[in-house]
Amino acid sequence: MASTTVIDELKKSQIIELLEQGKRIDGRSLDEHRPLVIEINAIPKANGSARVRLGETEVICGVKIQPDRPFPDMGDKGIFICTAELLPLSHPSVETGPPGPDVIELARVVDRGIRESHMIDLSKLVILKNKSVIGVFADNVVVDYDGNLFDACSYAATAAVLSSKTPKWEMKDDVPTLVEGGESTLPTNTIPVSVTMGKIGNYIIVDPNGDEWNSMDARITITTDSNGNICALQKGGSNGFSFEEIIKCGELSVKVGATIREKLKQATKGGK
């Protein structure tokens, strides 16, 4: 995906020509995201899961919940870790091996958005202070690529967390022991929604698809919470934004985020 071919160059000039007429290559308006399909409990063996299609981009997220040792300076908090991985079947250019900088950034931005929104109330995930806490691991795998993995992974992880059921543990003889029938939903405070925007020339477009992704000068991912506040942000790409563009992107992320949040709520209603 990093390499640009002649076809990409031709598509780029077509994308720019269309933008000048206020149009996009797939017919969307500039602030319109692609169709979002969220299917929860795609992986019944996980404690929570979701399969998300954002246009042609497809991500599966599974949540595993298990007792763990707390971080040394966070003895009174549970653990939340979110990862993301590009599978080799998602695109011909993806190779096996350790993740490159793009994938590492992807995983960290998705994790940060959910973490900084304080979506999961980690203080309620303590089994015994400083000794044992509940760890929530949300692992995203990208199975099909068509741009904007940031949002697809973020929605998958959020939907998977919302639909998760956590088992209950109690300390017995210094070991966390499973309590039968103690399942409950994860304690959550808010629903974070990330919105990624691309900048092509002087145009800002929401949710760039694969062709647009290859043509972007720069991008920005902004995560908002249920109160319409901004809780995480990452700029990327080899160009800059003006102050006015940054403010506009902030407003777009709140607006588009609100409609996506409703979809996440609808899809996860009822839980597992």
Place this chain on the structure above:
Amino acid sequence: MGGRDSTLVLLDENGIRCDGRKVDEPRRIMIKAGGLKNADGSAYIEFGDNKILVGVFGPRDVHPKHMSNTDTGILRVRYHMEPFSVTERKNPAPSRREIEISKVIKEALEPAVMLEKFPRTAVDVFIEVLQADGGTRCAALSAASVALADAGIPMRDMVASCAAGKAADTIILDVNNEEDQAGQADMPIGYMPSLEKITLLQLDGVLTPAEYKKCVETGIHGCKIVYELQKKALNDKYFGNGEK
């Protein structure tokens, strides 16, 4: 991060922060251009208790060769922290955090560097954090711009960088380590002051839309302060009474 409870008073009733600064006051900043003999360009920055050394090589041949681009030069950035730079010894192998910071700094510098003038070559920027105290990526980016200019690489503008954030419900300039740990938000900004373009922007922490706007404005104000010091560093080396 995330408003953890702490006995530390981040902002007292007189509007003075835990290290004695006002809300819109950056830490002590010292930038020096040059200093390394073998590097084509170099810079050293002290930003509060951060101490960071940057060396630039190039434009030079690309190894491995397949990375070279026939249309343009490429920029490569390595941000690395010494094992002794933080309280608990850091594993010297590059962490995921360091790989991400290398990438965002590279992308913050690319708009400024006229790489298209040097096809098939690479410009390598090596950033070594000798001592870290919150805000290393901003200090590193500011120093890297000076080092690139010191190497004589054509640039459209400098990239100046400073963080803004929120602690004790107040928007503050230049978040230090304590404020980062116990505060409510941290927003590093990289800015090209002449072209008025934001080239690095990250945020963690919750901000209302109004605070978001104020935070970006505050950060840009900080970048302009850093910019003056960057120019002074280059001026001192090339026109002043500095060495050589």
